[in-house]
Amino acid sequence: MTLQLGCIADDYTGASDLANTLTRQGLRTVQSIGVPADDLALPEVDAVVVSLKSRSIAASTAVEKSRAAAQWLRGRGAKHLLFKICSTFDSTDAGNIGPVLDVLRDDAGEAIVLVTPAFPETGRSVYQGHLFVGCVPLHESPLKDHPLNPMRDSNLVRVLGRQSRHKIGLIDLATVARGADAVQARLDELAACGVSAAIADAVFERDLETLGAVALRHGVSVGASGLGLGLARALRANGGIAARAALSEAEPAVGGAAACLAGSCSQATLNQIACAEAVMPVLRLDPEQLIAGGAEVQRALAFARERIGQGPLLIASSTTPDQVAALQARHGRDLAGHAIEQAMAEIAAALVDAGVRRLVIAGGETSGAVVDRLGLPGFLIGAEIAAGVPVLRSVGAGAPMLLALKSGNFGGPEFFTDALRLMR
Ligand SMILES: Nc1ncnc2c1ncn2[C@@H]1O[C@H](COP(=O)(O)OP(=O)(O)OP(=O)(O)O)[C@@H](O)[C@H]1O
Numbered sequence: 374m375t376l377q378l379g380c381i382a383d384d385y386t387g388a389s390d391l392a393n394t395l396t397r398q399g400l401r402t403v404q405s406i407g408v409p410a411d412d413l414a415l416p417e418v419d420a421v422v423v424s425l426k427s428r429s430i431a432a433s434t435a436v437e438k439s440r441a442a443a444q445w446l447r448g449r450g451a452k453h454l455l456f457k458i459c460s461t462f463d464s465t466d467a468g469n470i471g472p473v474l475d476v477l478r479d480d481a482g483e484a485i486v487l488v489t490p491a492f493p494e495t496g497r498s499v500y501q502g503h504l505f506v507g508c509v510p511l512h513e514s515p516l517k518d519h520p521l522n523p524m525r526d527s528n529l530v531r532v533l534g535r536q537s538r539h540k541i542g543l544i545d546l547a548t549v550a551r552g553a554d555a556v557q558a559r560l561d562e563l564a565a566c567g568v569s570a571a572i573a574d575a576v577f578e579r580d581l582e583t584l585g586a587v588a589l590r591h592g593v594s595v596g597a598s599g600l601g602l603g604l605a606r607a608l609r610a611n612g613g614i615a616a617r618a619a620l621s622e623a624e625p626a627v628g629g630a631a632a633c634l635a636g637s638c639s640q641a642t643l644n645q646i647a648c649a650e651a652v653m654p655v656l657r658l659d660p661e662q663l664i665a666g667g668a669e670v671q672r673a674l675a676f677a678r679e680r681i682g683q684g685p686l687l688i689a690s691s692t693t694p695d696q697v698a699a700l701q702a703r704h705g706r707d708l709a710g711h712a713i714e715q716a717m718a719e720i721a722a723a724l725v726d727a728g729v730r731r732l733v734i735a736g737g738e739t740s741g742a743v744v745d746r747l748g749l750p751g752f753l754i755g756a757e758i759a760a761g762v763p764v765l766r767s768v769g770a771g772a773p774m775l776l777a778l779k780s781g782n783f784g785g786p787e788f789f790t791d792a793l794r795l796m797r
């Protein structure tokens with residue numbers, strides 16, 4: 374297998390978002406959970422997206438895991454590596470985008486790396502280095518209240534500057550609009566001044582096509598699905614991608630019971646849970662009890678067992694920003710987040726034991742904990758449910774399951790029913 378593109382994603386939902394984009398752009402893509410084991414049989418593919426759960430862990434561990442993934446991907450022939458970060462630049466001053474970027478750049482022998490989280494399809498654009506979510510700057514968007522990495526500064530040059538050992542520069546929209554050679558010239562100019570990463574403005578897909586074409590001339594780039602789209606289009610334009618059938622076409626139906634789990638406290642997820650209440654049984658967990666111990670997990674399982682087989686159901690720990698803040702004040706951010714993720718993973722494992730084969734999960738960290746607990750090594754990419762969220766078919770671990778891993782802020786109000794409609 375010779376990869377045209379190697380990708381390292383810092384969470385599992387982000388990985389499926391990128392794998393979805395690459396698939397829609399005609400690249401045969403698989404999503405692996407962690408670095409694939411040597412005995413994992415992978416089909417002939419153009420791109421592998423290695424999913425890490427490295428967004429909210431210690432920076433040194435994120436660096437180590439990303440390096441191992443980079444080594445594996447380079448060993449399979451990938452000449453370009455995309456480090457997939459969140460389109461809302463989810464990170465803290467301690468990392469992890471800057472530290473990972475720094476080592477991937479050094480290991481690739483590059484002087485400077487192009488960085489853009491722009492993803493126009495989901496309303497993420499970058500102008501003068503400031504990230505916008507829809508029509509508001511990042512620091513005014515719901516991301517300001519994110520439970521793990523509240524984003525309170527929209528100026529990405531400044532944000533990345535606090536995370537990296539080196540100087541950060543800007544490639545503005547006027548330069549991007551002048552085309553690939555202008556962008557390359559600006560990168561060279563910044564590199565000559567000792568700048569080692571450049572935030573690139575991008576508003577429209579054509580901007581990402583320009584940036585993708587430039588990125589491909591280098592060994593590594595950093596961005597969200599929008600840059601994935603630009604890279605995929607550049608690879609196709611270069612003739613690097615053979616025309617072949619998509620991987621998950623013609624796969625048989627999976628069937629079996631269906632369940633949804635939500636650990637995301639994002640605004641979009643809160644609305645989706647409220648909509649689901651009109652069409653399926655919904656259990657809202659008590660987060661204080663989840664942290665206290667197993668009784669709340671048992672309550673969830675009793676609720677599910679009574680209803681499995683009668684139709685889909687939803688179990689959610691999600692709550693409003695003020696309640697998240699109160700819980701974190703009592704227990705600490707990391708302890709609260711981790712305990713709830715592990716409780717959701719335990720519920721998921723018991724649901725699968727009880728016959729659930731189709732599972733929708735809302736939230737990146739939550740998805741990571743669940744997929745790890747289920748021991749699924751990888752996924753083929755199926756139909757697109759909403760921008761950035763595909764149906765996933767598990768591979769390499771017994772009978773296939775269907776999953777949807779939804780990034781917190783993605784999907785329309787009816788996301789849970791939209792997903793289940795496509796998960797057959
Ligand atoms: N009621 C709650 N109170 C406090 N924290 C919670 C609560 N419910 C869930 N959490 C924690 O909040 C975090 C939510 O992160 P997660 O990544 O799953 O969702 P998200 O941030 O909305 O999604 P994404 O990262 O894909 O945008 C997890 O650590 C989860 O355990």
Ligand SMILES: O=C(O)[C@@H](O)C(=O)CO
Nearest residue numbers: 387390459460597737780
């Ligand atoms: O880029 C995004 O917004 C998503 O893929 C994601 O990473 C959210 O966790």
